[in-house]
Amino acid sequence: MRRFCALLILLLGIFSIPLLANSNGDTEEFHADEYIIDHIVDSYGWHITTSLRGKDISIPLPIILFDKGKLVCFMSSKFRHGTFAYKGFALGFTKETKGRIVKLKGDYANFTGQLENKTIYQYSTKFFDVSISKNVCALLMSIMALCVIFLSVARTYQRNPRRAPKGFQGMVEIVILFIRDDIAIPLIGTQKYEKYFPYLLTLFFFILFNNLMGLIPFFPGGANVTGNIAVTMILALVTFFIVSFSSNKNYWLHIINPPGVPWWLKFPLPIIPFIEIVGLLTKPVVLMIRLFANIMAGHIIILGFIGLIFIFGAIHPLAGILVSPISILFYIFMGLIELLVAFIQAFIFTLLTALYIGMAVEEEHA
DSSP states (O other): OHHHHHHHHHHHHHHHHHHHHTTTSOOOOOOHHHHHHHHHSOOSEEEEEEOTTSOEEEEEOEEEEEETTEEEEEEGGGGTTTTEEBTTEEEOOSTTTTTSEEEEOGGGTTOOEEOOSGGGOOEEOOSEEOOOOHHHHHHHHHHHHHHHHHHHHHHHHHHOTTSOOOTHHHHHHHHHHHHIIIIIHHHHOTTTHHHHHHHHHHHHHHHHHHHHHHHOOSTTSOOOSTTOHHHHHHHHHHHHHHHHHHOOHHHHHHHHSOTTSOGGGTSSSOHHHHHHHHHHHHHHHHHHHHHHHHHHHHHHHHHHHHHHHHHHHHHOHHHHHHHHHHHHHHHHHHHHHHHHHHHHHHHHHHHHHHHHHHHHHOOOOO
């Protein structure tokens, strides 16, 4: 209880500092929508914090562009948080291009300097952007971390094959056995699960690790990887292709000519086969949206509670300080809920993937 109170006081002090610092001066208007969007979308730099003087402190990331066959590389710090252009490239300054990189045209094609009156600049987006963004960087770090963790666990098994696992190795083994005994074998079968078991393990630990890293509010956490629909779409498409290419004749027969269905629902108008094909295509969509929406919603709610402090602080610094304990309590509560959701969503994605694979490889019953 003492530790919880100490944590609450610490968080209250952290969020009260900017309110007290601006209590005697003009405070900049706080836009809750921009604050939330800026924290959940991808970016070209890793934002750390904002100093008391209003300057953003961030880690720059590499910008890699292919423009008309030429490779252009520089660090995102050249943009100076969107106020500068570098070699004719700048961060988007219109509503349609915000958060993206644009190429200046005309007399500013090779311009390097401060962007003053942004309405005078014309831009183009016709180039390839393969930059290392915040989510890409977090993705690479999570892959390296998972490789280090599981290679070390594998070496421990190789060195001591007969010794009972303990510590972190024992915890990992419990999760692996749970996925094998309660997901893979019941849904795919004892004879076929081994072929797909590595993929199921990769899915579970990759989603879980990135979900947990997204809950950490400071570097190297804070990236919204599994709350990015592009990431969840790729995971869902990989599952879809594995299911499609692993499926047997019985699986496709039940889709094209499902048994037990009256013939007039299949010929001349194939109503049931059409419904089955639509259901086949919606499975990856369900996987994609379920993970994306749950993780994204959790981040928005948490940021909303933190934003209440600054909304009331914009009215009066004392109001922001008074509402801080309530917002922080709800923040901690939602953080615990999100911790549970991180495990549940990894479990559900793996469970549904195993279910779809099991349906595809199931043999015809007599």
